[in-house]
Amino acid sequence: VSGEEKGRTVRFFEMMDGFLKNDPVSLQKDILDHVEFTVARSRFNIDDFEAYQGMAHSVRDRLIERWHDTQQFFKKKDPKRLYYLSLEFLMGRSLSNSIINLGVKDQYMDALNQLGFSFEILAEQEGDAALGNGGLARLSACQMDSLATMDFPAWGYGLRYQYGLFRQVILDGFQHEQPDYWLNFGNPWEIERVHVSYAVKFYGTVEEKHLNGKNCKVWIPGETVEAVAYDNPIPGYGTRNTINLRLWAAKPSGQYDMESFGTGDYINAIIDRQKAETISSVLYPDDRSYQGKELRLKQQYFFVSASVQDIIRRFKDSHSSFDKFHEKVALQLNDTHPSLAIVEVIRVLVDEEHLSWKEAWDIACNIFSYTTHTVVPEGLEKIPVDLLGSLLPRHLQIIYDINFSFTEELKQRFGLDYDRLSRMSIIEEGAVKNIRMANLSIVVCHNVNGVSRAHLDTLKSKVFKDFYELWPQKFHHKTNGITQRRWVVVSNPGLCDLITKWLGTDAWIREVDLLLGLREHVENKELQLEWRTVRRVNKIRLVEFIEAMTGMKVSPDAMFDVQIKRIHEYKRQLLNILGIIHRYDCIKNMKDSERKRVVPRVCIIGGKAAPGYEMAKKIIKLCHSVGEKINSDPDIGDLLKLIFIPDYNVSVAELVIPGSDLSQHISTAGHEASGTGSMKFLINGCLLLATADGSTLEIIDEIGEENMFICGAKIHEVAMMRENGEAPKLPLELVHVLRMVRDGYFGHEEYFKPLCDSIESAGDFYLLGHDFPSYLEAQAAADKAFVDQETWTKMSILSTAGSGKFSSDRTIGDYAAETWGIEPCRCPF
Ligand code: Z16
Numbered sequence: 001v002s003g004e005e006k007g008r009t010v011r012f013f014e015m016m017d018g019f020l021k022n023d024p025v026s027l028q029k030d031i032l033d034h035v036e037f038t039v040a041r042s043r044f045n046i047d048d049f050e051a052y053q054g055m056a057h058s059v060r061d062r063l064i065e066r067w068h069d070t071q072q073f074f075k076k077k078d079p080k081r082l083y084y085l086s087l088e089f090l091m092g093r094s095l096s097n098s099i100i101n102l103g104v105k106d107q108y109m110d111a112l113n114q115l116g117f118s119f120e121i122l123a124e125q126e127g128d129a130a131l132g133n134g135g136l137a138r139l140s141a142c143q144m145d146s147l148a149t150m151d152f153p154a155w156g157y158g159l160r161y162q163y164g165l166f167r168q169v170i171l172d173g174f175q176h177e178q179p180d181y182w183l184n185f186g187n188p189w190e191i192e193r194v195h196v197s198y199a200v201k202f203y204g205t206v207e208e209k210h211l212n213g214k215n216c217k218v219w220i221p222g223e224t225v226e227a228v229a230y231d232n233p234i235p236g237y238g239t240r241n242t243i244n245l246r247l248w249a250a251k252p253s254g255q256y257d258m259e260s261f262g263t264g265d266y267i268n269a270i271i272d273r274q275k276a277e278t279i280s281s282v283l284y285p286d287d288r289s290y291q292g293k294e295l296r297l298k299q300q301y302f303f304v305s306a307s308v309q310d311i312i313r314r315f316k317d318s319h320s321s322f323d324k325f326h327e328k329v330a331l332q333l334n335d336t337h338p339s340l341a342i343v344e345v346i347r348v349l350v351d352e353e354h355l356s357w358k359e360a361w362d363i364a365c366n367i368f369s370y371t372t373h374t375v376v377p378e379g380l381e382k383i384p385v386d387l388l389g390s391l392l393p394r395h396l397q398i399i400y401d402i403n404f405s406f407t408e409e410l411k412q413r414f415g416l417d418y419d420r421l422s423r424m425s426i427i428e429e430g431a432v433k434n435i436r437m438a439n440l441s442i443v444v445c446h447n448v449n450g451v452s453r454a455h456l457d458t459l460k461s462k463v464f465k466d467f468y469e470l471w472p473q474k475f476h477h478k479t480n481g482i483t484q485r486r487w488v489v490v491s492n493p494g495l496c497d498l499i500t501k502w503l504g505t506d507a508w509i510r511e512v513d514l515l516l517g518l519r520e521h522v523e524n525k526e527l528q529l530e531w532r533t534v535r536r537v538n539k540i541r542l543v544e545f546i547e548a549m550t551g552m553k554v555s556p557d558a559m560f561d562v563q564i565k566r567i568h569e570y571k572r573q574l575l576n577i578l579g580i581i582h583r584y585d586c587i588k589n590m591k592d593s594e595r596k597r598v599v600p601r602v603c604i605i606g607g608k609a610a611p612g613y614e615m616a617k618k619i620i621k622l623c624h625s626v627g628e629k630i631n632s633d634p635d636i637g638d639l640l641k642l643i644f645i646p647d648y649n650v651s652v653a654e655l656v657i658p659g660s661d662l663s664q665h666i667s668t669a670g671h672e673a674s675g676t677g678s679m680k681f682l683i684n685g686c687l688l689l690a691t692a693d694g695s696t697l698e699i700i701d702e703i704g705e706e707n708m709f710i711c712g713a714k715i716h717e718v719a720m721m722r723e724n725g726e727a728p729k730l731p732l733e734l735v736h737v738l739r740m741v742r743d744g745y746f747g748h749e750e751y752f753k754p755l756c757d758s759i760e761s762a763g764d765f766y767l768l769g770h771d772f773p774s775y776l777e778a779q780a781a782a783d784k785a786f787v788d789q790e791t792w793t794k795m796s797i798l799s800t801a802g803s804g805k806f807s808s809d810r811t812i813g814d815y816a817a818e819t820w821g822i823e824p825c826r827c828p829f
Contacts, residue, residue, distance in 0.1 A: 019065050020061060020065055022104045022107050023107060024107050024108075024110040024111040024114065025111075027058060027104075027107055027108055027110075027111035028114060030058040030061065031055050033054075033058075034053070034054040034055075034057035035050055035051065035054035038053070039053045039054055048121050048125055049125045049185075051112075051117050051122055052095070052123075052125035053186070053188065055095070055108070055112070055122055056094075056095055056189070057188050059095065059098050059099055059108075059188075060188050060189065062102055062104070063102070064191065064233065066102070066233070066235065066240050066241070067231075067233040069240060069242075069827055070240065070241050070242050070243065071244070073825070073827040073828075074153045074827075075318075077153075077825050080153070080820075080821060080822050081153045081155065081328065081329060081330070081822070082147070082155070082816075082820050083154070083155050083157060083307070083311055083330065083331050084140065084143065084144070084147070084154060084156045084332045084334065085157050085304070085307060085332065085334060085341055086136075086140040086156065086157070086334035086335075086337070086338065087159060087300065087334070087337040087338060088131060088132030088136060088140065088158070088283070088334075088337075089131050089137055089141050089144070089158050090131065090132035090133075090134075090138040090140070090165075090650055091128075091650075092128050092129065092130075092141070092649070092650030093123070093128060093651055094126070094129070094189045095123050097235075097490050098189075100237070100485065100489055101145075101148075101149070101236060101237040102235050127182055128164075128182070128649045128650050129164065129187075130164035130165040130182065130283075130650070131159070131164050131165075131247075131283060132164075132165065132283070133285065133286075133287040133566065134287050134565065135373070135480075135566075135675070136287075136334065136335060138650065139334075139373075139676060140156070140158075141650075142482050142483040142486070142676075142808040143811065143812055144156050144243070145234065145236075145237075145483040145485055146481075146483055146807075146808040146809045146811070146812040147243060147812055148234045148237075148239070148241055149237045149239060149485070149510060150236070150809060150813065150816075150824060151236065151239055151241050151825060152243075152812070152823075152824055152825070153243075153822065154822070155244050155245075156234070156244070156245035156246065157245075157246050157247075157248075157306075157307040158245065158246075158248075159247060159283075160190075160230045160247035161283040163180050163281060163282045163283065164180040164182050164283055165649075166178060166179065166180060166608070166611065167179070167180050167647055168646055168647045168648070169646065170624065173620070173621045173625055173628070174617070174620070174624075175608070175609055175617050175620050177285070190230045190232050191230065191232075191233070192228070193228065193229040193230065193231055196229035197226050197251070198226070198306045199224050199225075199226060199253055200224065200226070200301070200302050200305045200306055201219065201223070201224050201305070202221060202223040202224070202298065202301070202391055202392070203221060203222030203390065203393075204221040204222035204223075204393065205219075205220050206218070206220075206393050206394045212354075214354070216351065216354075217351050217394060218351070219394040225253055226250070226251040226252065226254070227248040227249070227251075227302060227303075227306030228248065228249050228251050229248060229306075229310070230246070230247045230248070230249060231244050231245070231246050231247075232244070232247060233245075237485050237489075237509060237510060239826060240827045240828070248280065248306045249277075249280045250276050250277050250278070250281075250302060251276060251277065252275075252276040253276065279299055279302050280302070284296055284299075285608075285610055288374060289378075289379075289610070290381045292382065292387060292434075294387060297383060297387060297388065300338065300340055301340050301391065301392060301395075304338050304340045305344055307338075308344045308345055308348060309348075312348060322349065322353065322355060322359070322363065325367070326367050329367050330369070330820040330822060331367050331368050332370075332815070332819075332820065333368065333370040333371070333441060335371065335373050335381075336370070336372075336440075336441050337381065339381075339437045339440055339441045340392075340395065341368070342368055342440065342441065342444045342445075343392075343395045343398050343399060345360070345363070346360045346361065346364050346402075347398055349363060349364075365444055365445075366446060368444055368445045368446065369445050369446060369447035369449065369819045369820065370441040370445040370447070370448055371451065371478075372449070372451075372463075373451055373674075374463075374673055375455060375458050375463065375673050376463075376671070377463060380438045380463075381436075381437040382428065382434040382435065382436055382437065383434060383435045383437060384433065384434055385427065385432075385433040385435060386433070388435055399426060399427075399435060399440065402426065402440070402443065402444070403425060403426040403427055406426065406443050407421055407425060410424060423466055424439065424467065424470075425439070426439045426443065438464075442467045442471075446474065447474060447818075447819045448467075448474050448475050448476070449476050449478050449815075449819065450475070450476070450478075450673065451478070451479065451673045451674035452477060452479050452480065452674040452694045452695045452698060453479065453697065454670075454697050455477060455673040455694060456475065456476065456477035458670065459475060476818065478811050478814045478815055478819070479674065479695060479698055479805070479806070479810075480674040480676050480695060480806075480808075480811060481676075481679065481805075481806050481808035481811035481812075482676055482679045482680050482806060482807065482808055483807065483808045483809070484508070484509060484512050484683060484807055485509065486654070487679075487680045487683060487684070488683055488684065489509055490654065491653075491654035491655070491658060492538065492657075492684055494534040495534050495535075495684060495685065498530055498531065499515070502517075502518060503515075503518065512803075512804045512807040512809055513804040514804075515800060515802075515803060515804050516801055516804060517801075518801035521797075522794050528790060531685070531793055531796065531797055532789065535658075535659075535661075535685065535796070536556065538658040539560060539659045540556050541655065541659060542655060542659030543555075543556050545655055545656075546604075546643055546645070549645060549646065550645070552631065552641065552643055554602045554643065555600065555602070555638045557638075558601055558602045558638060559599055559601050559602070559661045559782070559786050560601075560604060560660045560662070561602065561603045561604065561660070561661065561662045561664070561782075562606075562656060562660040562663045562664070562686075563576050563604070563605050563606075563663065564604070564606040564607060564645070564648055564653060564657075564663075565607050565677050566608060567607045567609040567613075567617075567620060568613075569616070569619075569758070569765075569766055570667050570671040570672070570766055571671075571672070572667060572668060572768065573605060573619050573623070574622070575666055575768050576605065577605070577619070577623055577642075578737050578738070578768065578772070579775055579776060579779060580603050580626060580630070580640070580642055581626055581740060581741070582737050583601070583779075584626075584629075584636065585736070587636060587639055587640060588635065588636075599786050599787060600638050600639050601639070602641045603640070603643065604643045604644075604656065604660070605642070605643070605644050605645070606645035606646070606648035606652065606656070607620075607648050608648060615754065615755070615758070618752060618754060618755050619755065620644070621748065621752075622746070622752055622755060623644050624644055625746040626642055626746050627641075627642035627644060628746075629745070630642050653680065657680050657681055657684050657686065658684050660681065660686045661686060662688075662689055662709075662782055662786075663677070663681040663686050663687070664688075664689050664690070665677065665678045665688060665689070665690040665693075665696055666689070666690060666712065666771075666775065667693050667694070668712070668713075668718060668766045669691050669692055669712060669713055669714055669718045670718050670719065671693065671766075672694035672695075673694055674695045675694045675695050678695060678696055678699060679699075682703075683799075683803040683806065684800070685800045686796070687707070687708065687709065687785075687792070687796060689708070689709040689711070689778050689779065690710060690711075691710070691712035691771070692712065693715065695806070696710075698805065698806075699802075699806070702803070702805050702806075703798055703799055703802035703803075707795045707798050707799060707802075709778040709779075710778065711775045712767075712770075712771040712774055713767055713770055713771060718767060721767065721770065728767075728769045728770065729769070730759070730764070730769040730772075731769060731772050733773070733776065734759070734769055735760075738756045738760060741756055742756050
C-alpha cells in the first residue's frame with residue numbers, strides 16, 4: 001500500500017470509528033432505549049420477548065453500522081463482486097450468530113446479567129427464518145456466512161416470502177401443515193428500503209420498432225408489479241465486513257394507476273392491486289419436483305428481474321459503458337431456479353441498453369456460473385413453453401434464439417445426429433413442449449459445478465453426459481461445506497471452548513484446518529474425559545428438549561441414534577424404521593441374560609414431508625405407530641425408544657446435533673448429490689452410520705472407514721443391479737419385519753400397505769432388501785463400539801479433527817479462486 005493510500009485508509013478509519021460503544025453499560029442503555037422507544041414498552045415492566053426485541057434491535061444497530069462501512073468500502077474499492085442468486089435461504093435464528101460474529105457476546109452476557117436476564121432464555125424467544133426447504137437452502141445460508149467471514153465482496157439475492165416453510169404439526173401420528181407466520185411479531189434483522197424498488201413486468205406482447213436505424217424489440221407488458229428491497233445484514237466473524245442479503249417483496253405498482261382507477265370502480269381497483277403481493281407470499285414446499293405452476297414461474301422471474309435491474313444499476317453508477325461488466329460482476333445460480341437471469345441479462349443488454357446480440361451474449365457467457373444439486377433427471381426443472389410464452393413473451397423469443405445458435409453449433413460439431421440434438425436441445429419436444437432450464441444453464445454458463453466428487457462423476461457419465469462430451473472444461477465440483485460458526489460456535493459452546501482449550505487458540509473458527517491438531521491429543525485421557533463430559537451435558541439438554549416436545553422421558557445413558565432430514569424415499573427413513581422393528585423383535589425374543597448385553601438406544605427421527613408426497617407422509621405415520629408400540633411396551637423399558645421430533649428446522653438441528661452419538665445418512669448410493677447434515681454431525685463429534693454416497697465418500701477419505709459405520713451397496717453396484725433388473729431376493733429378517741407391518745402389528749395395515757409393496761412388489765427401487773443385512777451389521781458394529789466408551793470417544797475426537805475439509809470456508813475459497821475470480825476486500829477495523 002502506498003503512503004498516500006495508507007493515509008486515506010487511516011482517515012477513513014477515524015471517520016467510522018467508535019460510533020456505537022460495546023461496553024456492558026452502553027449495551028444496557030441501548031437495550032433499554034430500544035425497549036422503551038422501539039418496542040414501546042415501559043423499561044420497568046418487560047417480559048422475555050420484549051427484552052429479546054430490545055436486545056435484537058441493539059444488535060441490529062451494530063450490524064447496520066458495519067454494513068454501512070462495508071458497503072462504502074466496497075464502493076470505494078470497486079472490486080469484482082459476486083452476486084449469489086438463490087430462491088431459498090434457510091437462515092434460522094440470528095441473535096446468537098450475530099453477537100458471536102460481531103465479537104460482542106461476552107459484553108452482551110454481562111449486560112444482560114446485570115439487567116437480570118438470561119441470554120439463553122432471550123435467544124429462545126426468536127423464531128426461525130425458514131425461507132427454504134432443506135439442504136440447498138441451508139447451503140446458501142452457510143455460504144453467505146463464509147463469504148462475509150472471508151471478506152469477499154459479495155451480495156446475496158432472494159425472495160422475502162411472507163410465509164416460510166410450513167410448520168409441521170403431528171396429529172395422531174399424521175403430518176399436518178400449518179402456515180409459518182414468521183413476520184407477525186416483526187423482524188428486527190431486516191431493513192426495509194422503500195426507496196429501493198423496481199418495476200417488474202409480466203404478460204403482454206412484443207412489438208418490433210425502428211429506433212436510430214436499428215430494429216428493436218419492445219415489450220409492452222400486461223401487468224407490472226413493484227419489487228421492494230429488504231436488506232438483511234450478514235456479519236462476518238473476526239472481521240468488520242458485513243455483507244448484504246437483499247430479499248425482494250412484491251407490492252402493487254403505482255405505474256398504471258390512472259388506467260385501473262379510471263373506470264370508477266375504486267374498491268375493486270384497490271382489491272385488484274393488492275393481488276400483486278401474492279407473488280412473494282409463500283415458499284413452495286416441494287424440495288425437488290417442479291410442476292410448472294404459474295405462480296412459481298412468476299416468483300422466479302420477479303426475483304430475477306429485480307436483482308438484475310439492481311446489479312446493472314449499481315454497475316452503471318460507476319461505469320459509463322459495459323466494456324468492464326464481466327470484470328466487475330460474477331453471477332452464481334443456486335440450481336436452475338434463478339436461471340431466467342441469463343435470459344433477463346441478455347434482454348436488458350440488447351433491448352434496453354442497445355448492445356449487439358454478440359456483445360450481450362459474450363457478457364452472459366462470461367459472468368454466469370451454475371451449481372446443480374441433483375442426481376436424478378426427474379429432479380431437473382422444466383417449464384412449459386406455453387406458460388413461459390404467455391408470462392414472458394420476449395424471453396421465449398430469446399430462448400429460441402439461443403437454442404437456434406446452439407443447435408447450429410451442435411450440427412457443425414456432430415453432424416445431423418438427431419437423437420443427440422433432441423436430447424441436448426433447450427426445448428423438449430412432446431405433447432407438452434418444455435424448456436429445460438438445466439440445458440439453458442449449461443449452454444450459457446462458463447462453469448457448471450456439482451456438489452461432491454461422486455456427484456460430478458454422475459453428471460459426467462449420466463445426467464449431463466452429452467454436454468460433458470461437448471464441453472468437458474465446463475464441468476467441476478466444489479464439495480459442499482457447512483459453517484463452523486453456526487454449527488459449533490453458536491450451537492455447541494461447550495465443545496467450542498474445549499477445542500479452543502486443547503488447540504491453545506480459537507483461530508480454528510476462521511481457519512478450520514487447525515482442527516487437525518486435535519489428533520495429537522486423541523490418546524490423552526484428560527481430553528477424553530472432558531470430551532465425554534461436554535457431550536453428556538449436551539445430551540441432557542436434548543433429553544429435556546425431548547420431554548418438552550413429546551412428553552417422553554429418555555435416559556441419557558442410552559446411545560442417541562439420530563436421523564434428521566427431509567423425508568424422502570431415497571433417504572430411506574423406512575430402512576431405519578424397519579431396522580428398529582427388527583431390533584424390537586429381537587429384544588422381545590431374548591432371554592434375560594441376553595438382554596443385559598443390549599446397548600440401550602434412543603432412536604430419534606425428524607423431518608418434514610412435502611405436503612403432496614404421500615409415501616413420505618406414510619413413513620412419518622409408520623414412525624409414530626411403531627414408536628407408540630415400542631415406547632409403551634413395559635417389556636422393553638429403556639432398552640429401546642423411538643422418538644419423532646416434530647417440526648424439524650434449523651434451530652432444532654442446533655440442539656439435536658450436539659447431543660447425538662450416532663447419526664444416519666443412508667441414502668441409496670448414487671442418490672444423495674452431497675448431503676450436508678453428515679458434516680454437521682461430524683464436526684460435533686457424532687459418529688456416522690452411512691452408505692457410500694455423496695459427501696460421505698469424501699468423509700471416509702478424511703477420517704478413515706475405521707472411524708465410521710459404512711453399509712450398503714456401492715454406487716456402481718446399485719447401477720449394475722438396476723441395469724440387470726436382478727429379481728430382488730429379500731432377506732428373511734426383512735420379510736419377517738414387513739409381515740409384522742402387513743399383519744397390523746402396528747395398526748393401520750391398509751394405510752401402510754403401499755410402503756410394504758414398494759419393497760415387496762414394486763421392484764424395491766431403493767434397494768432396502770439388498771442393503772438390509774449390511775445395515776444391521778453396521779448397527780451391530782456401532783453397538784459394539786459404544787460399549788467401549790474410550791474407543792468411542794477417540795472415534796468421536798477423530799471425527800471432529802478430520803472435519804476441516806467440510807467447512808463452507810473451503811468451498812467458498814474454491815469457488816472464489818476457480819469459478820468467480822473474486823478477491824477479498826477487507827474493510828478496515
Ligand atoms: C435440495 O435441498 C437438494 C437438491 C435438490 O435438487 C433440491 C433441493 Cl431443495 C439438496 C441435495 O439433495 C443434497 O444432497 C445437497 O447436499 C444439497 O442440496 C446442497 O447441495
